[in-house]
Amino acid sequence: MEKKEILSKFQAEGGVSSIEPYGSGHINHTYLAEMESGKKYILQGINTTIFKDTDQLMENIIGVTSYLREEIIRNGGDPKRETLTVVMTRDDKPYFTDDAGEKWRVYEFIEDAETFDAVESREDFYQSAVAFGKFQAMLANYPADTLHETIPQFHDTAKRYRDFEKAVEADVKGRAAEVAPEIAFVRERAKETSMLHEMLAKGELPLRVTHNDTKLNNIMLDPKTHQAVCVIDLDTVMPGLSAHDFGDAIRFGANTAAEDEPDVSKVSLDLELFEIYVKGFLEGCGGRLTQKEVEVLPMGAKMMTLECGMRFLADYLEGDVYFKISREKHNLDRCRTQFALVADMEKKWDQMCALCK
Ligand code: ADP
Ligand code: GN1
Ligand code: MG
Numbered sequence: 241m242e243k244k245e246i247l248s249k250f251q252a253e254g255g256v257s258s259i260e261p262y263g264s265g266h267i268n269h270t271y272l273a274e275m276e277s278g279k280k281y282i283l284q285g286i287n288t289t290i291f292k293d294t295d296q297l298m299e300n301i302i303g304v305t306s307y308l309r310e311e312i313i314r315n316g317g318d319p320k321r322e323t324l325t326v327v328m329t330r331d332d333k334p335y336f337t338d339d340a341g342e343k344w345r346v347y348e349f350i351e352d353a354e355t356f357d358a359v360e361s362r363e364d365f366y367q368s369a370v371a372f373g374k375f376q377a378m379l380a381n382y383p384a385d386t387l388h389e390t391i392p393q394f395h396d397t398a399k400r401y402r403d404f405e406k407a408v409e410a411d412v413k414g415r416a417a418e419v420a421p422e423i424a425f426v427r428e429r430a431k432e433t434s435m436l437h438e439m440l441a442k443g444e445l446p447l448r449v450t451h452n453d454t455k456l457n458n459i460m461l462d463p464k465t466h467q468a469v470c471v472i473d474l475d476t477v478m479p480g481l482s483a484h485d486f487g488d489a490i491r492f493g494a495n496t497a498a499e500d501e502p503d504v505s506k507v508s509l510d511l512e513l514f515e516i517y518v519k520g521f522l523e524g525c526g527g528r529l530t531q532k533e534v535e536v537l538p539m540g541a542k543m544m545t546l547e548c549g550m551r552f553l554a555d556y557l558e559g560d561v562y563f564k565i566s567r568e569k570h571n572l573d574r575c576r577t578q579f580a581l582v583a584d585m586e587k588k589w590d591q592m593c594a595l596c597k
């Protein structure tokens with residue numbers, strides 16, 4: 241079905257002038273729709289291989305954005321800019337199923353704000369940290385039991401490790417021999433993968449409503465004022481650990497190289513950015529984090545980086561079926577940057593811990 245026809249099923253105003261692929265997300269199929277009036281929308285093909293229950297996915301997003309809208313209004317903010325607005329279909333549904341069975345949703349386009357694939361200014365990174373911290377703080381009283389687990393055990397790193405071992409064992413593409421050093425790298429750290437969840441199980445860490453995908457291009461920043469405008473990509477908002485939200489942002493933003501940099505000698509942890517993010521995140525959380533939660537922030541960073549590397553490697557072994565790739569061995573490059581970053585974190589471990597004290 242033509243994208244224009246799909247968009248016409250939604251309560252979008254006016255005639256369409258163009259619809260083009262947009263953004264650099266790895267999961268959904270995102271398009272920018274420009275209308276003849278100049279108004280813009282985001283049209284997204286939902287990745288239903290990954291998000292299996294679209295009703296539950298959209299129920300979460302509507303629930304969270306409605307709640308945030310109220311909070312933003314109470315704080316004197318602009319809910320049209322500061323949270324996502326789902327545009328309903330003409331028959332008031334949150335998504336549309338086309339004749340091929342693909343599911344589509346539409347968001348209002350957030351104007352005068354940009355997403356970044358790399359940190360361009362320290363101030364921007366600080367503001368992104370404040371905003372992700374605030375996001376968690378604003379959802380502190382959200383009824384967590386009403387949230388569906390859109391991807392079960394999303395950041396259960398020990399489960400990710402077991403899945404990784406299954407991918408190695410199956411070796412469906414015959415690629416395991418080529419990545420023996422990477423497999424060994426994971427195995428040497430297997431024990432650590434269960435640490436944070438064990439602390440959660442013992443009640444040493446609280447379960448919170450978290451974003452779970454806090455990379456820099458999931459937040460929109462105002463390029464003029466350098467203020468964070470809106471946290472986006474709400475597909476994985478679920479109960480989780482604060483250290484994971486912190487950690488995933490460090491994994492992506494405090495790396496001196498891009499996530500898919502083929503030259504791993506460029507990879508390292510920028511300790512200054514790490515420190516900036518600690519400050520911003522704690523400020524955004526508004527003093528809500530417990531002492532233990534602050535203590536485990538470095539572990540959150542290391543585990544999110546190791547986990548993401550394992551996921552990229554497992555996907556490489558499985559034939560690149562999960563993350564979008566744009567070149568051969570793209571997932572292997574991504575995996576190698578993650579492991580190089582883990583190794584650098586291990587070297588800088590004492591400094592990371594000291595900065596969180
Ligand atoms: P994915 O799950 O594939 O990462 P995202 O929801 O993050 O998809 O969207 C991909 C990109 O599209 C974002 O990084 C951002 O640049 C852009 N984008 C998404 N939603 C909006 C919006 N409401 N307004 C403006 N840009 C958006
Ligand atoms: C995916 O959707 P996107 O591109 O923002 C992935 C994250 C990974 C990230 C790695 C639902 O995020 O978990 O950390 O790629 N999202 C999902 O860049 O799996
Ligand atoms: Mg995204």
